Amino acid sequence: MTQLPAHKFEHLCKEVRARTGLVLGPEKAYLVESRLGPLARKSGFASVEALIDAMMRGDKAVLTAACEALATHETFFFRDKTPFEMFEQVIAPTLKGARAGRNLKIWCAAASSGQEPYSLAMLLDEAGGPQADILATDMSAAVLEKAKAGLYTQFEVQRGLSIQRLVKHFDQTGEAWRIKPHLRQKVRFEQSNLLEDFSRLGRMDVIFCRNVLIYFDIETKAKILERLAAQLADDGYLILGAAETVVGLTDSLRPAQGHRGLYTRAGAAANKAVAAA
Amino acid sequence: MKTCLVVDDSRVIRKVARKIVEDLGFACEEAADGQEALDACRKSMPDAVLLDWNMPVMNGLDFLIRLRQEPGGKKPVVVFCTTENDMSHITQALRAGADEYVMKPFDGEIIESKFAEAGLV
Numbered sequence: 001m002t003q004l005p006a007h008k009f010e011h012l013c014k015e016v017r018a019r020t021g022l023v024l025g026p027e028k029a030y031l032v033e034s035r036l037g038p039l040a041r042k043s044g045f046a047s048v049e050a051l052i053d054a055m056m057r058g059d060k061a062v063l064t065a066a067c068e069a070l071a072t073h074e075t076f077f078f079r080d081k082t083p084f085e086m087f088e089q090v091i092a093p094t095l096k097g098a099r100a101g102r103n104l105k106i107w108c109a110a111a112s113s114g115q116e117p118y119s120l121a122m123l124l125d126e127a128g129g130p131q132a133d134i135l136a137t138d139m140s141a142a143v144l145e146k147a148k149a150g151l152y153t154q155f156e157v158q159r160g161l162s163i164q165r166l167v168k169h170f171d172q173t174g175e176a177w178r179i180k181p182h183l184r185q186k187v188r189f190e191q192s193n194l195l196e197d198f199s200r201l202g203r204m205d206v207i208f209c210r211n212v213l214i215y216f217d218i219e220t221k222a223k224i225l226e227r228l229a230a231q232l233a234d235d236g237y238l239i240l241g242a243a244e245t246v247v248g249l250t251d252s253l254r255p256a257q258g259h260r261g262l263y264t265r266a267g268a269a270a271n272k273a274v275a276a277a
Numbered sequence: 278m279k280t281c282l283v284v285d286d287s288r289v290i291r292k293v294a295r296k297i298v299e300d301l302g303f304a305c306e307e308a309a310d311g312q313e314a315l316d317a318c319r320k321s322m323p324d325a326v327l328l329d330w331n332m333p334v335m336n337g338l339d340f341l342i343r344l345r346q347e348p349g350g351k352k353p354v355v356v357f358c359t360t361e362n363d364m365s366h367i368t369q370a371l372r373a374g375a376d377e378y379v380m381k382p383f384d385g386e387i388i389e390s391k392f393a394e395a396g397l398v
Contacts, residue, residue, distance in 0.1 A: 155387070158391065166367075167364065167368060
């Protein structure tokens with residue numbers, strides 16, 4: 001790889017960070033070639049440097065495409081297991097009664113190609129409830145298209161998914177597998193960037209925001225957590241990734257006792273304690 | 278140590294699979310067809326069987342049906358690993374008592390994921 005001039009790498013980092021929050025430190029320089037290389041070739045640029053030159057000339061489409069290519073879209077069905085067990089054993093039973101008469105509102109933020117919201121749709125289908133509206137958002141239009149189609153490769157359906165679930169919840173189409181229509185209809189997909197205002201999405205009972213904050217700097221993490229907390233119903237739950245926490249970042253959320261990665265609104269929890277006393 | 282019987286008529290596939298299941302902490306035995314596999318199981322029931330479908334002498338499905346009728350033959354967790362990757366083969370395997378199903382081509386990550394689904398790791 002030819003070395004990218006420092007000022008061009010810095011320009012790329014600055015633009016991508018402003019647009020997505022993604023922090024590209026010097027240790028992530030390898031990502032630039034491996035992820036932007038294919039984009040440069042596909043878009044007809046002679047090199048990654050030529051692509052960044054276009055960005056510096058103000059080509060917004062190139063910047064958008066670069067942001068999408070640099071983001072990590074890694075995901076798989078029932079990733080990490082525990083969050084889904086918590087949803088089944090703690091969240092759904094707790095909220096079921098409180099939400100009697102209306103659908104549970106679930107938001108999968110940074111849902112990538114849809115494996116997380118569809119995993120939840122499968123769980124709810126298997127349990128026979130509670131009824132839920134699942135909203136899945138991502139900043140990348142490309143992964144959302146894939147998510148909406150609900151079409152997965154043989155490799156993807158073999159990561160995290162039992163064969164029983166594959167048979168029950170998918171139809172085979174050639175080499176690929178498509179999630180069944182009634183599950184696809186349970187999930188609504190919308191393009192949304194966590195850095196931008198998302199209050200229009202409305203109050204949520206449950207928010208899954210996993211393995212995305214790790215890519216942001218502390219200040220960005222703190223701001224997003226504050227806004228997520230504001231979006232959460234008083235008795236709602238936030239689920240973060242295994243390597244993420246709210247501790248030291250916000251006072252609006254606090255860890256749920258005994259459940260790693262599960263958080264509730266701090267004020268709401270305090271109110272409950274007072275009411276119980 | 279848990280044991281895994283790798284059943285495939287391809288020596289290359291057996292070698293690749295052996296490496297993967299050994300890395301997952303299993304002691305590995307090999308068989309080249311269903312009959313060899315059945316003989317091995319009669320000697321000593323493994324904890325897991327990674328099973329190809331199309332093989333000479335006795336195919337994987339016939340092996341599975343017979344295994345499940347053997348004394349102690351319900352115990353092994355059987356994971357099919359085959360190029361037969363259509364829904365009808367999969368449901369046929371599940372009805373015959375397969376616990377999991379890997380569609381070839383496979384890699385270590387898929388085997389690990391499927392072994393996890395089957396409660397083996």
